[in-house]
Amino acid sequence: MRSPLSLIAPAFAVALLLPAATSLVHGPYELQHWFETRHERTKSAEGPRLTPSLVIDTFQDLLHNDLGFWHGTGENLTLQHEPGSMRLFPTHPDQNFHTQFNAYGCFSLLPWQDHFLHVVFEGNEDFTVSLNENNAECSPNRAPFPGVPDSVQASRYVMRTREESSDDGTDDWDEGFKLVQQPEMKKPPPTNNSYRDDVHDDNGQAPAYSERTELFIPLSHFRINQHRVVSVSFSGFYTKEPILIHRVEFVSNIPAPSPSNNQFTIPEKLPTGQLVLRCSRPNSFAFGIDDGQPQYAQDVMRILDEEDVRATFFAVAAGLRDSSTNFTTFYQEMLKKGHQVALHSNTHPRMEGLPTLGQIDQEIVQSMLTMRDELGIDCTSIFPHHVGMTLTKDPNSLILPPPFGTVGARMRQQLAQHIRNPYIVNWSVDVEDWLWANTSTPEKQLEAFYRDIARGGNLAVMHFLDPTTVAYLPQFIRHVRDAGLHIMRVDQCLEDPNSPNL
Incomplete structure (x- = not known):
């Protein structure tokens, strides 16, 4: 799940001028507060001056x-x-x-x-x-x-x-x-x-x-x-x-x-994870699907099968360990169908807001162990230039989208202490299901999706927490195709050399 606005969200809040300076x-x-000002390096006849x-x-x-x-x-x-x-x-x-x-x-x-x-x-x-x-x-x-x-x-x-x-x-x-x-x-x-x-x-x-x-x-x-x-x-x-x-x-x-x-x-300078907001492969598009409600999981699987597309699922480890959710069986089936399953923390906190590095470490390590124990995904297998997750012979890039989209230096640094050069994935297309799904105007999810596609976004975040979001998934997929984009897994859209061939 994400927050209403993150560090890298497409809009900021600006202070409104009030009469009292201490208000x-x-x-x-x-946007009208912005204009261009530029300082340039200058040269003289004697040679370059210090900037x-x-x-x-x-x-x-x-x-x-x-x-x-x-x-x-x-x-x-x-x-x-x-x-x-x-x-x-x-x-x-x-x-x-x-x-x-x-x-x-x-x-x-x-x-x-x-x-x-x-x-x-x-x-x-x-x-x-x-x-x-x-x-x-x-x-x-x-x-x-x-x-x-x-x-x-x-x-x-x-x-x-x-x-x-x-x-x-x-x-x-x-x-x-x-x-x-x-x-x-x-x-x-x-x-x-x-x-x-x-x-x-x-x-x-x-x-x-x-x-x-x-x-x-x-x-x-x-x-x-x-x-x-x-x-x-x-x-x-x-x-x-x-x-x-x-x-x-x-x-x-x-x-x-x-x-x-x-x-x-x-x-x-400490090693840090690579933050990703959009696909690098030309004409590509990827759906990043966070954990949701177990009762909607089979509907998501059916839609992806019918539309013949592959997606990346971000699994919360605590949900995998809870046998009542049946998420382990669900994700095992999705892996067999060629989808990607990636880390999404252990208990879904705002990791950067945790008071100690030890608590951030626990979120990372417990998530990695659960992925290994429940899905057979090894998050420590080292490939050239990065670390990936492996399931039998199917390598998957190590990806961790931060819960709520909250990104900070400590989380990025701690993740890189455990795994070399990981991807930290957020988004450039927001379905805004967190905002509109459980309201009287759920169709605004479609409006948000179409708007971000028009602005050039190609990496989406969504959940299966509400039946309206799941019901709109076929329309999301068809709109992307109508825009001339090819839908694939996140690792494929990032041109990971270890991802499966398209």
């Missing part, structure tokens, strides 16, 4: 960053703006905050490819930082928008610098960066979230020393197409502590290790 705001995404730092956001404006583009929230993330800072109040890992490079064209980061993403913030360190790639057409009218992100775990790149406060009560940034006065911290309005004031003690007095928290992340640690980035984002929050962001930019160097910054050095 808590959120609202719908608006200056690129300041992306100092949060002087509620709706726009320093490049003139929109910044704002998705998934109903509450925020509080004051000139010079943006405070976020996360409650679950799907929530996100984006600050964008542009919208109607591709922005190239190649002039800054040797730089570091520098973020100055306070509070919550338990989140994901992503650079988000645009789609191939660089258009918000094409699916997916935005395209795939690559993500890192913020806490691995934190530099804490303890320094004495100046006489006037303000602190300066490190030598080599532009001097900026740090805004005064104020208490937020009442909220159920916890809040930590790091600047003043219980008596309201500024301490003799203050600790500044910064991120320095090499741009090379984000493995995306740097010719077409669309935004920097913060998401994957797995605690409810607020975060106060002051500055987002690219800088050419980092402070040298010293006692004052705890001998900070850049950590290594």
Whole structure:
């Protein structure tokens, strides 16, 4: 199952301008806030000049960053703006905050490819930082928008610098960066979230020393197409502590290790799963079908047989172990018919929101063991360049769609610790059965499906939780065929060399 909006969903929520600067705001995404601004590498008669730092956001404006583009929230993330800072109040890992490079064209980061993403913030360190790639057409009218992100775990790149406060009560940034006065911290309005004031003690007095928290992340640690980035984002929050962001930019160097910054050095880039939103094979289309209600399973099998198409099923391990569902028998039959069965976690939580890496590991490992024990699928068989799942002589690519579509750095990294180069699959076509199936207007599932096909999507997510969704499946299949697309399994549409021949 998925959430109403994920990090990579095709629309964001943007803050609505309210009279009070300290108001808590959120609202719908608006394209009119985006326009193109571009910094280019310049040359002189003496030769190439060093590329200056690129300041992306100092949060002087509620709706726009320093490049003139929109910044704002998705998934109903509450925020509080004051000139010079943006405070976020996360409650679950799907929530996100984006600050964008542009919208109607591709922005190239190649002039800054040797730089570091520098973020100055306070509070919550338990989140994901992503650079988000645009789609191939660089258009918000094409699916997916935005395209795939690559993500890192913020806490691995934190530099804490303890320094004495100046006489006037303000602190300066490190030598080599532009001097900026740090805004005064104020208490937020009442909220159920916890809040930590790091600047003043219980008596309201500024301490003799203050600790500044910064991120320095090499741009090379984000493995995306740097010719077409669309935004920097913060998401994957797995605690409810607020975060106060002051500055987002690219800088050419980092402070040298010293006692004052705890001998900070850049950590290594951890292996991570490859996030997939669309098929790569030309003119292909794939249905990713999540677990559903056992009573509708045979109807799904019958429709796929009648339409003579193959699909990929994402099985929750707990359902396989529950003999009352008969899912093990169902998936065994689907495997014999040539369908693909892939991991979908152990108990279907938002994995990035789990508090510990050990709990994320349990979701992955227990799912792998159950697939082996119940379906004979080996998730550890190593093929060239990746790990696959095998059933007798039928190799299937290892694929894990994150429950609810929730994607974050910790889940991606932990999966790659167990399995080399796994695919993490989301979608570019959303049936929206989670939204419309059990309503008075279930036909809106068809509208959503047709809309995303028209926008260029070719990898669908759906469930068999409701009879209306199952009943629409033949119409989904025929619409795809009428569009001239060839329906196949997810591993086949991704051109996995170990997938069965078409």
